[in-house]
Amino acid sequence: MAQINGVLGPIDLDDLGFTLMHEHILIANWSMRQSFADWVDIPGHIRKATEEVRSAGERGVNTIVDLTPINLGRDIHVIREVAERAEMQVIAATGLYWTEEPWIQGWEVETLVDTLITDIEKGIQGTSSKAGIIKCATDHLGVTPLNKKTLQVAARLHRATGVPISTHTSSAEHTGLRQIEVFEEEGVDLRRVVIGHCGDTEELEYLESILRTGCFIGMDRFGLDMMLSTAKRVSMVAELCRRGYADQMVLSHDACCHIDWFPKSALAAVPNWNFRHISDDVVPALRKEGVSEDQLHQLTVSNPRRVFAAQGSY
Numbered sequence: 001m002a003q004i005n006g007v008l009g010p011i012d013l014d015d016l017g018f019t020l021m022h023e024h025i026l027i028a029n030w031s032m033r034q035s036f037a038d039w040v041d042i043p044g045h046i047r048k049a050t051e052e053v054r055s056a057g058e059r060g061v062n063t064i065v066d067l068t069p070i071n072l073g074r075d076i077h078v079i080r081e082v083a084e085r086a087e088m089q090v091i092a093a094t095g096l097y098w099t100e101e102p103w104i105q106g107w108e109v110e111t112l113v114d115t116l117i118t119d120i121e122k123g124i125q126g127t128s129s130k131a132g133i134i135k136c137a138t139d140h141l142g143v144t145p146l147n148k149k150t151l152q153v154a155a156r157l158h159r160a161t162g163v164p165i166s167t168h169t170s171s172a173e174h175t176g177l178r179q180i181e182v183f184e185e186e187g188v189d190l191r192r193v194v195i196g197h198c199g200d201t202e203e204l205e206y207l208e209s210i211l212r213t214g215c216f217i218g219m220d221r222f223g224l225d226m227m228l229s230t231a232k233r234v235s236m237v238a239e240l241c242r243r244g245y246a247d248q249m250v251l252s253h254d255a256c257c258h259i260d261w262f263p264k265s266a267l268a269a270v271p272n273w274n275f276r277h278i279s280d281d282v283v284p285a286l287r288k289e290g291v292s293e294d295q296l297h298q299l300t301v302s303n304p305r306r307v308f309a310a311q312g313s314y
């Protein structure tokens with residue numbers, strides 16, 4: 001039986017079930033947390049996040065992929081505690097965000113790989129929780145020399161371990177295609193890659209050019225209505241199903257139980273940005289647009305399984 005690294009121990013591939021492929025239990029800057037004791041109320045956050053994760057479980061979600069990279073404040077202790085309390089299978093990530101850090105500049109790719117690989121092989125932050133997925137990110141700056149280095153780190157971690165890659169992109173700048181160029185140079189198996197945030201755009205041509213490479217695409221920001229409404233996101237998934245791509249899409253919200261980037265009041269503008277929106281609203285809307293039960297099963301269960309499938313067989 002193939003097994004995947006979950007934060008509370010190995011998960012049998014067959015037990016993955018309904019999987020949200022891109023969420024965040026906590027995004028909070030480590031430097032600010034270290035400097036100001038009240039930057040995040042961790043016990044309060046754990047209670048709130050546990051409720052949120054449990055509410056997803058009550059709706060039939062079996063697994064949540066927490067795609068928080070190291071330098072967005074990934075805290076495995078918080079992730080573990082929430083997973084335990086909410087009785088949810090959670091998969092954590094290793095890898096780097098697109099923001100340009102001085103310490104990424106100064107190190108060779110291989111040194112970063114040797115450091116990050118311990119997240120996958122030994123455990124994160126001294127715990128037994130191993131990373132089950134590799135995150136990397138390319139935003140509006142595009143593939144700068146420094147960004148290329150972080151993509152190479154992700155590619156080489158994948159080549160060394162068989163763990164899949166899932167990315168952050170800026171659809172408006174078509175950075176998904178630029179990421180794929182680097183992955184191809186590095187010999188990555190593109191069938192084990194999710195190009196993220198593809199649900200932010202209505203440019204079918206861009207999305208089909210990604211899909212033709214064999215990658216999965218993440219229709220993974222349901223609820224971020226200010227970028228694209230739920231109705232438009234649903235129509236894009238339904239249209240791509242009609243075009244024969246139901247086996248290459250995964251769904252998620254990219255929601256955060258807590259994020260320290262803006263005041264809480266800003267979240268009032270996105271009331272559906274939570275772990276429940278897909279179960280409550282998106283799945284019924286997809287049915288209405290003609291997406292079949294088999295296709296819904298592909299989007300939520302079998303495609304996530306295929307993203308993780310070959311892990312351990314390398």
Ligand SMILES: [Zn+2]
Pocket residue numbers: 022023024067168254
């Ligand atoms: Zn994210």
